[in-house]
Amino acid sequence: MTAPSASDPRRDAAAAAARTIVGLILLASGVHKSFAAPEEFAAVIEKYYLLPTSYLLPTAKIMPALEVLIGTALVLGWRVRLSATAAMTFFGIFLTALASTKARGIPLEDCGCFGKGIHLKPEWTMALDTVLLGLSYFSRSRSGAHAWLDAWIERGKS
Amino acid sequence: MPLMKTRANRSLAAALLVLAVTAALAGGPRLLTPSWEPKAPDYRRHGPAGAMAVIAAFSDFQCPSCAAAAPHLKSIQALYPDKVAVVFKHRAWDFHQHSRQAAIFSECAGKAGKFWEYHDKLFDTQSTWAVLPSSAASLPLLTGYAKELGLDPKAIEACAADPATDALVAADLKEADEKWVNSTPTFLIGGKRFVGTNQLRTTGLNRVEDLLKK
Structure with a gap:
């Protein structure tokens, strides 16, 4: 476990900013x-050819909720180590899925990563996911930095 | 001791706060997508009047996935010819330069009693007209297809130029926007949504068969 150096407010601020981003x-x-029908996202996931048909719609329903959950936890600074680890796992899964379509020669016009309306080429998404993975790791390494909810809980009486 | 003084209570409150935000942001929008039965002119309906299952197909004549799905839709109807009807809804995309014009011509063919024949013709020949550089270039082909089906080309062109015909297509597009139909082809079967050929021929067909059992 990396002990965060308490005497580095700039790094703490950077970690908090990374976590918020x-x-x-x-x-x-x-x-x-x-804000879109889950069946549409299921049709996008289907193009990755990674999941059996019966798992597509449940995944399309659960994944946005998980993204919102992890995003909310990170923004509010709740269970930051766990939330940042979950975010890293998410980005790791996204990168693996995208890389596997590349390796198998499956053409993806739109990765579906941000739903409909925001279209990113898979190459750009892979670059973005790599940056976000790095930022999540950085946030995790200084999990106590300006973690609003964690600090509020910590101030409570045991 | 006030409720929020202890760590345990604060932990619980924080967890509830995060879950409440998640439920509102991720679950709330789902409540805004109501089930509905799309309407269309009679010529865009194919199948028996009292069909036990109605498939509303939101489609775009220039969309390759829609062309690929069309035979599967026919197969489902062929399985239950007396029980399943299909209603065609326009979802012509702005980024497909010939889509709107093709939709308008299909309306005119429909008014002349040949909607489904023209529908099949457009999908069968999609690779010919959809690749042309402009709407002006595809116009003679679209008129030619109408002529091949025995329709009067002059009447079809006059109909296509009529703003009322475009309004019929525009009404479908507005409905699609309002109901979050952001992908083609999208099929609504008994209020449930299926996107793409794979969902149509798997879970969509299951839905049809469920409706037929009722």
């Missing part, structure tokens, strides 16, 4: 998908 992007992505 990752959280807001996850929130935007999840909310945007929630």
Whole structure:
């Protein structure tokens, strides 16, 4: 476990900013998908050829909610180590899925990552996911930095 | 001791806050997508009047996935010819330069009693007219297809130029926007939504068969 150095307010501020950016992007992505029929997102996931048909719609319903949950937790600074780890897992899964379509020669016009309306080429999404993975790791390494809800809980009597 | 003084209570409150925000942001929008039965002129309906299952197909004549789905839709109807009807709804995309014009011509063919024949013709020949560089270039082909079906080309062109015909297409597009139909082809079967050929021929067909059992 990396002990955050308490005497580095600039790094703490940077970690808090990174956490907020990752959280807001996850929130935007999840909310945007929630404002569309899950069947549409299921049709996008289907093009990855990674999940059996019966799992597509449940995944399309759950994934936006998870994105919103993790995004909210990161923005509010709740359980930051866990939330940042979850975000890293998410971005890791996205990257693996996108890389696997590349490796299998499956053409994806739109990765579906942000729902309908925001179309990103898979290459751009992979670059963005890599940056977000890095930011999540950085947030996790300084999980106590300006974590609003965690700090409020910590101030409570045991 | 006030309720929010202890760590345990604060932990619980924080968890509830995060869950409440998640439920509102991720679950709330779902409540805004009501189930509805799309309406269309009679010539865009194919199948028996008292069909037990009606499939509303939101489609775009220039969309390759829609062309690919059309035979599957026919197969489902062929399985239950006396029980399943299909209603065609226009979802012509702005980014497909020939879509709107093709939709308008299909309306004119429909008014002349040949909607479904023209529908099939457009999908069968999609790779010919959809690749042309402009709407002006595809116009003679669209008129030619109407002529091949025995329709009067002059009457079809006059109908296509009539703003009332475009208004019929525009009404469908407005409905599609309002009901979050953001993907083609989208099928509504008994109030449930299915997107793309795979969903139509798997879970969509299951939905049709469920409706037929009722």
